[in-house]
Amino acid sequence: MTPSRRPSAGPADAAVGRLYEKHKADVYRFARRLAGAPADAEDLVQEVWMRVVRHRVEISEERDMKAWLFTITANLHRDALRKARVRRLFLLAPRRDAGPESDVVASAPDGAPGPGALAEQSEAGRALERALAGLPNRQRSVFVLKMIEGYKHEEIGGMLGVPVNTVKTLLFRAVQRLRRELRDFGPETWTARENGQCDAKISGAF
Amino acid sequence: MRCKNIRRILTDELDAGTGGGPDAEARRHLSFCRECAAAAADLAGIRDRVRALPRPDLPAALDARTRRAIEAALSPAARPQPLPRGMVAVLAILTALTIVVVFPIVWGGEIAEPLTFRSAAAIALLLQNGVMLLIAPILFRRFGARTAPRRIDSPGGL
Secondary structure, three states: OOHHHOOOHHHHHHHHHHHHHHHHHHHHHHHHHHHOOHHHHHHHHHHHHHHHHHOHHHOOOOOOHHHHHHHHHHHHHHHHHHHHHHHHHOOOOOOOOOOHHHOOOOOOOOOOOOHHHHHHOOHHHHHHHHHHHOOOHHHHHHHHHHHHOOOOHHHHHHHHOOOHHHHHHHHHHHHHHHHHHOHHHOOHHHHHHHOOOHHHHHHOOO | OOHHHHHHHHHHHHHHOOOOOOOHHHHHHHHHOHHHHHHHHHHHHHHHHHHOOOOOOOOHHHHHHHHHHHHHHHOHHHOOOOOOHHHHHHHHHHHHHHHHHHHHHHHHOOOOOOOOHHHHHHHHHHHHHHHHHHHHHHHHHHOOOOOOOOOOOOHHHO
């Protein structure tokens, strides 16, 4: 290959640096919510940025680069889960259960909320973290993108490659599952609903 | 209004984010349907709880490691290099020999017996070319012969 055929390195390289500085925290936060275990999240983050470097010619100010990065993260996470399933199938790796060890808050040695935040977080909050980590991958991806990152259904569908109605269904299933998991740590709304007072809450729900 | 429609409205409301809540007809349904009222309360309650969770900070060690990895990947040493001229010459000679020596023999459909030097050379060249075909993809990957980068913004593209 002659040098003239190589992709222009300068501007694209600088764009990677700018993109990293702007979205490094977003990518890590999303990876943590998807992967659960800090070590898995760190591997995922590194893979994402290496993928970005390889495809740096696609970086553009005109595109929503955060959504692009989240798409890469979600797809790489899905691939990692698939590979892990294959390894388990051939008994090459032990199953990593989502239990207290993978609790994204309690077991985080670095990068998790600091000791102060941990102390402040209630048992219900930790239970929510555990329940979130226990959701099936697609439900968790949709839930995080909708409820935490605030993307619209259509955008999530585009990012994950699923129809909008599927996004809504996955979101509903995730919420139902979380509610079942968190029955003992129900938010105020659940307690209120069980007492027959939920109608008042609905008006402030949105 | 049916429960199925209400749940669609509730999720659409999450998208709209107007804060106004569902319309009057939906509110009427929610006032008597416990299931849908529960769904509405679940959506809002869980959303608020999740948004209140502490946001994990990027660990400094991971930040430094990733930054180093990016710099290394962008360094000139990591850039794809063209195939060395010597390797290109070897490939060209092998191709020419195949055409000049092997092709007429194969075309003729005969290999002299007992094996002559010419037939042995032809067989050796065939084997060599076979091996080269096998390792050529590795060489091209190693030396970075690139095709046009695949777009990765499609969900199935990664």
